[in-house]
Amino acid sequence: MVGQFVPNSGGGVNVGGHFLQESREVTIRNAKRRIGQLADLVGLNHRQVESAVRLYLLAVQMGFLRGRRSEIVHAVCLYIVCRRDRTHHMLIDFSDKMQINVFILGACLLKFIKTFHITMPIIDPSLFIHRFSANLDFGEKTHQVSLTALKLVQQMKRDWIVTGRSPAGVCGAALLIAARIHNFERSQKQIVEVVRICNHTLRNRLLEFEETPTAHMSLDEFNRATDELEKQEELDENEEVDNNNNNDNDNNEENNSNGVNNAKKGQQSEVKIVVGIGFGDVSSKGRQGGRDDGMDPPSFRRNREQEQEQQEQQEQQELNEEEQQ
Known part of the structure; x- marks a missing residue:
């Protein structure tokens, strides 16, 4: 029929679902790679990378990345893991490695904590x-x-x-x-x-x-x-x-x-x-x-x-x- 859209029953949904699954896998793969690279620069281990990736995926699902650079969110997720694990890392360490203003990272961190109701342990x-x-x-x-x-x-x-x-x-x-x-x-x-x-x-x-x-x-x-x-x-x-x-x-x-x-x-x-x-x-x-x-x-x-x-x-x-x- 000319000028009208005839849906393909069964095929469209499968294609869309397959595309979303592939897109999510690509997102996870890229997040692991980029967060892993940053973790290597500041001396964090694989377990801490996995924890940061989970936080990052939560941010993606909730639309937190909208209007924000992904590398800034990568750093914020890693820093939250550092605070939870009580490591000796400071926010300025990530700022130095990424050449990003520490106040920009700090503003994103505060917004992330407030958005997802994360309780941060006091720094000793x-x-x-x-x-x-x-x-x-x-x-x-x-x-x-x-x-x-x-x-x-x-x-x-x-x-x-x-x-x-x-x-x-x-x-x-x-x-x-x-x-x-x-x-x-x-x-x-x-x-x-x-x-x-x-x-x-x-x-x-x-x-x-x-x-x-x-x-x-x-x-x-x-x-x-x-x-x-x-x-x-x-x-x-x-x-x-x-x-x-x-x-x-x-x-x-x-x-x-x-x-x-x-x-x-x-x-x-x-x-x-x-x-x-x-x-x-x-x-x-x-x-x-x-x-x-x-x-x-x-x-x-x-x-x-x-x-x-x-x-x-x-x-x-x-x-x-x-x-x-």
């Missing part, structure tokens, strides 16, 4: 200490400097310096202080170049650390304090295990309760000096914030200082008014 600055210290030429003392920097990072966590901050900035401050402790003359410029942050960020982290009691310790005092904390953490963990094992026995539970109370009293007397210089209860192990008896959050301290200043000004104003009367 400790992951990057060994990587950065290896590039600062500490020689045979690289391991010692790294350990000191790791202890400093842990203390910064307790004093709320890590919360809401870039991990690179925290690492930079910890490594600069650790280098000075071990008599290495490293300038702020050298740290900035290795850690890839601006000088203003590094200076702010150093100023925040300067306000903490830890900044006024000697190296021996600092080491003793951290050793006390590690011992106390182990003791707390052992007590928790013992209590869980003896919950079903009333008599044992009562005895354990008394033992725990006595142990806690003993801990308080032993670490009283430690508490006084800024250390203390380590029940916050694993958190990114501070402790109940440690430093208050910086924003809280600033607000409290402003309130005190306003109160003093108001009291002074009232005194002046009384004198005038």
Whole structure:
């Protein structure tokens, strides 16, 4: 029939289905190849490539690539896998390898996370200490400097310096202080170049650390304090295990309760000096914030200082008014 379309029953659907299947296979093949190439550049393994490919295919199915360059989404998927696996990779690593602005990658990452409701684990600055210290030429003392920097990072966590901050900035401050402790003359410029942050960020982290009691310790005092904390953490963990094992026995539970109370009293007397210089209860192990008896959050301290200043000004104003009367 001229001018009319006569469908081919059965054939059209099969051809279309076959085409879609081939198109999907081509997409998967290309994604594996390109993501694999990028993974090789940053040192990721085959399992991580497979995880990134699955994320990429999800993005394709949901139309996330519309209006976006595929290589940017490749990098975002790999970086999400890195965050989940807690590797030492940073977003700027992908930016360097791909020669793409890190802020473009960051914007795509935020949109990806929001679109697919992905929960990203908090970055622990400790992951990057060994990587950065290896590039600062500490020689045979690289391991010692790294350990000191790791202890400093842990203390910064307790004093709320890590919360809401870039991990690179925290690492930079910890490594600069650790280098000075071990008599290495490293300038702020050298740290900035290795850690890839601006000088203003590094200076702010150093100023925040300067306000903490830890900044006024000697190296021996600092080491003793951290050793006390590690011992106390182990003791707390052992007590928790013992209590869980003896919950079903009333008599044992009562005895354990008394033992725990006595142990806690003993801990308080032993670490009283430690508490006084800024250390203390380590029940916050694993958190990114501070402790109940440690430093208050910086924003809280600033607000409290402003309130005190306003109160003093108001009291002074009232005194002046009384004198005038």
